[in-house]
Amino acid sequence: MPVNAPRAAILRNDAPPAPSRRRKEDVCEVQCVDELKVRRARGAMPAPESVTALAATLKALGDPTRLRLATALAATELCVCDLATLLGTSQSVVSHSLRTLRQLRIVRYRKEGRVAYYSLDDPHVAALLAIGLDHVEEERE
Amino acid sequence: MPVNAPRAAILRNDAPPAPSRRRKEDVCEVQCVDELKVRRARGAMPAPESVTALAATLKALGDPTRLRLATALAATELCVCDLATLLGTSQSVVSHSLRTLRQLRIVRYRKEGRVAYYSLDDPHVAALLAIGLDHVEEERE
DNA sequence: TCGATATATGAAGGGTCCTTCATATGAAGT
DNA sequence: ACTTCATATGAAGGACCCTTCATATATCGA
Incomplete structure (x- = not known):
C-alpha cells in the first residue's frame, strides 16, 4: 500500500x-x-453540510471580480450598470458574477423597472469581509 | 462597440x-x-491590494479540503498525520493543502523532531470561519 | 407596436488548480 | 551508517470555471 x-x-x-x-x-x-x-x-468540527456550504460561499468570494462586487455592495446598493462602470468591466461579467453571488445568498436584488438594484443579502457577509480585510491588512514582522 | x-x-x-x-x-x-x-x-472600497490579498485567502479557504483543515485546526493544534487521519485523505493531499494555507499566512506550524504541528496563524481566521458558518447556517424563509 | 435600453443567459475556449503518483528531505532509532 | 518514519515537493492529467461573444427577455418611450 x-x-x-x-x-x-x-x-x-x-x-x-x-x-x-x-x-x-x-x-x-x-x-x-x-x-x-x-x-x-x-x-x-461543524457539520459536513455546513462546511460544504461555507466552502462554496468562500470560493465564490475568492474570485477577484465577485469579491470586488461584494465590497462595492458593502458600501451601498448599486445597479448592474453602476457596478460595471465601477469595476471597469463588461455588463456580461457583472451579470454572470452577480448570478453566482445570488445563488449563494450572498447578494440579493430588487427590480425597479428595467433596473436591478443589488445589495448584500445579510450583515454576516459585510462582517466576514471586514474581518477578512483585517486579516490580510495585519502587520507582519 | x-x-x-x-x-x-x-x-x-x-x-x-x-x-x-x-x-x-x-x-x-x-x-x-x-x-x-x-x-x-x-x-x-478597500485598497486594491487588500482586495486581491483577501480574494486569495478566501479562494484558499473555498476549497473543501483546505476548509476542513482550517476548521479542524480551529479546534486544536494537530500534526499532518492527525489531519490525514481526521480527513480520511492522503498525506500528500494534506501536505499540499497545508502549504497553500501556510503561504497565505492562514496556518502556521512548529516542528518537533519529525513531526510538524499545525495551528491557525491568527484569531482573525477563526473569527472569519465562525461568521461564515453563522451565515450558511442561517435559517431562510 | 416598434425601437432602445437594462439585464440575463447559453455555449465555448482556454487557463487554472486539485488530485495522484513518485520521489526527496530530514530526523530518530538501532 | 542504515533503516524507518514523518513530511515536503515535483510533474502531469483531467476537471472545473472564468471570460467572451452572441442572443434572449423585459421594460420604457414614442
Missing part, C-alpha cells in the same frame, strides 16, 4: 480486532496519530 | 470634453449610471 493512501479506516471500529504481534510492514498504519486529539477535533 | 464592452473609461476625465448634441449611437455610453453613487462606492 502506498504511503499516501487515505487513512480513514484507521479510526473505524468495523474491522476485526487486530492480531497481536503482526509485523509493521503488513499493515497500513501510521504511528504518530494521536487518536484522542483526532476524535476531539472531529467532535468540535 | 458591443454592448458588453468594459465601461471603465466613462468616469475618467482624461478624454476631451464631449461635443454637444452628439448622437447616441456614436458613443459608447450607458445612461443609467449614477456617477455620484459610483464615486462614493469607489471611495468606500
Whole structure:
C-alpha cells in the first residue's frame, strides 16, 4: 500500500480486532496519530453540510471580480450598470458574477423597472469581509 | 462597440470634453449610471491590494479540503498525520493543502523532531470561519 | 407596436488548480 | 551508517470555471 493512501479506516471500529504481534510492514498504519486529539477535533468540527456550504460561499468570494462586487455592495446598493462602470468591466461579467453571488445568498436584488438594484443579502457577509480585510491588512514582522 | 464592452473609461476625465448634441449611437455610453453613487462606492472600497490579498485567502479557504483543515485546526493544534487521519485523505493531499494555507499566512506550524504541528496563524481566521458558518447556517424563509 | 435600453443567459475556449503518483528531505532509532 | 518514519515537493492529467461573444427577455418611450 502506498504511503499516501487515505487513512480513514484507521479510526473505524468495523474491522476485526487486530492480531497481536503482526509485523509493521503488513499493515497500513501510521504511528504518530494521536487518536484522542483526532476524535476531539472531529467532535468540535461543524457539520459536513455546513462546511460544504461555507466552502462554496468562500470560493465564490475568492474570485477577484465577485469579491470586488461584494465590497462595492458593502458600501451601498448599486445597479448592474453602476457596478460595471465601477469595476471597469463588461455588463456580461457583472451579470454572470452577480448570478453566482445570488445563488449563494450572498447578494440579493430588487427590480425597479428595467433596473436591478443589488445589495448584500445579510450583515454576516459585510462582517466576514471586514474581518477578512483585517486579516490580510495585519502587520507582519 | 458591443454592448458588453468594459465601461471603465466613462468616469475618467482624461478624454476631451464631449461635443454637444452628439448622437447616441456614436458613443459608447450607458445612461443609467449614477456617477455620484459610483464615486462614493469607489471611495468606500478597500485598497486594491487588500482586495486581491483577501480574494486569495478566501479562494484558499473555498476549497473543501483546505476548509476542513482550517476548521479542524480551529479546534486544536494537530500534526499532518492527525489531519490525514481526521480527513480520511492522503498525506500528500494534506501536505499540499497545508502549504497553500501556510503561504497565505492562514496556518502556521512548529516542528518537533519529525513531526510538524499545525495551528491557525491568527484569531482573525477563526473569527472569519465562525461568521461564515453563522451565515450558511442561517435559517431562510 | 416598434425601437432602445437594462439585464440575463447559453455555449465555448482556454487557463487554472486539485488530485495522484513518485520521489526527496530530514530526523530518530538501532 | 542504515533503516524507518514523518513530511515536503515535483510533474502531469483531467476537471472545473472564468471570460467572451452572441442572443434572449423585459421594460420604457414614442
